[in-house]
Amino acid sequence: DGGITQSPKYLFRKEGQNVTLSCEQNLNHDAMYWYRQDPGQGLRLIYYSQIVNDFQKGDIAEGYSVSREKKESFPLTVTSAQKNPTAFYLCASRDLAHNEQFFGPGTRLTVL
Amino acid sequence: AQSVTQLDSQVPVFEEAPVELRCNYSSSVSVYLFWYVQYPNQGLQLLLKYLSGSTLVKGINGFEAEFNKSQTSFHLRKPSVHISDTAEYFCAVSFYSSASKIIFGSGTRLSIRP
Numbered sequence: 001d002g003g004i005t006q007s008p009k010y011l012f013r014k015e016g017q018n019v020t021l022s023c024e025q026n027l028n029h030d031a032m033y034w035y036r037q038d039p040g041q042g043l044r045l046i047y048y049s050q051i052v053n054d055f056q057k058g059d060i061a062e063g064y065s066v067s068r069e070k071k072e073s074f075p076l077t078v079t080s081a082q083k084n085p086t087a088f089y090l091c092a093s094r095d096l097a098h099n100e101q102f103f104g105p106g107t108r109l110t111v112l
Numbered sequence: 113a114q115s116v117t118q119l120d121s122q123v124p125v126f127e128e129a130p131v132e133l134r135c136n137y138s139s140s141v142s143v144y145l146f147w148y149v150q151y152p153n154q155g156l157q158l159l160l161k162y163l164s165g166s167t168l169v170k171g172i173n174g175f176e177a178e179f180n181k182s183q184t185s186f187h188l189r190k191p192s193v194h195i196s197d198t199a200e201y202f203c204a205v206s207f208y209s210s211a212s213k214i215i216f217g218s219g220t221r222l223s224i225r226p
Contacts, residue, residue: 004155031212040121042202042218043156050212058213090155099144099163099206101214103155 003027004104006091011109013085021076021107023091031094032074033101036060036087043090049074078109085111114139116205118217125193126225133188133220135203145186146204146214147177156202162186173197198224 004025013019025032031050035043045058049068063082068074078085091104119134137143144163148156160171167179177188186203203217 006155035216040218043216045213048212088153092156094212100146100158100161101156103148103157105155106153108153 004091004093004102006089006104006107009105009107011107013109013111015111016080018080019078019085019109021078021089021091021109023074023076023104024072025074025091025093025102025104026072027093027095027102028071029093029095029102030071031096032068033092033094034058034064034066034074034076035090035092037090037106038087046076046089085109114205114207114215116203116215116217118203118220120220121218122221122223124223124225127195128192130191131189131193131197131222133201133203133222135186135188135217137184137186137203137205139184139205139207141207144206145177145179146206147171147175147186147188148202148204148216149173150200150202150219152199159188159201193222193224195224195226197222 007022033048034046044060046064047066049055065077089107092101094101115138117136125131146161147159150156160169162169162179170176175190200219200221202219204214206214
């Protein structure tokens, strides 16, 4: 079964702690993306990567970091510098041939 | 500036009634257009897309959308909704000049009343 997996589905962390969200895809897509979703604001792009070992900042990259060491994996670290990290985080990958993004099920991060 | 506007944040309709969710975009270059659906606490699922060709696009679950270049719109329609259509719907645009990025609208919450 091809798709995108994100883990965990729910994550709780104390303020001041870094936390890493996992995203794995077996669709053989080159491009991968991280979005943040807050109520009433749609999706905002955090980081994206078009190829292994390369990534670009999106619109709200401050307080976040990523790596892309393998084509299948694009983990997102929410650092203690992110002032308001509680949100729903969505990972996506892109099919260049058909120009559409496929989404994972999301991770809901709550910082206590 | 390039942007996407979904004019209605919430749309309540009765079951079996028709519905239209509005989407307008702003761009100086050619675009690709998408509608996604999101059920509670889930990721987004593609409903339909317009890349080129016929301006009337049919998607899954009985939805369709029409690309209107002169009005820069891509409204989503369904002739008869079902309770299971209750969800949030996102319009999205990517641009020929930068197809690697997609801009999403703020979403429209569709609520179906029995």
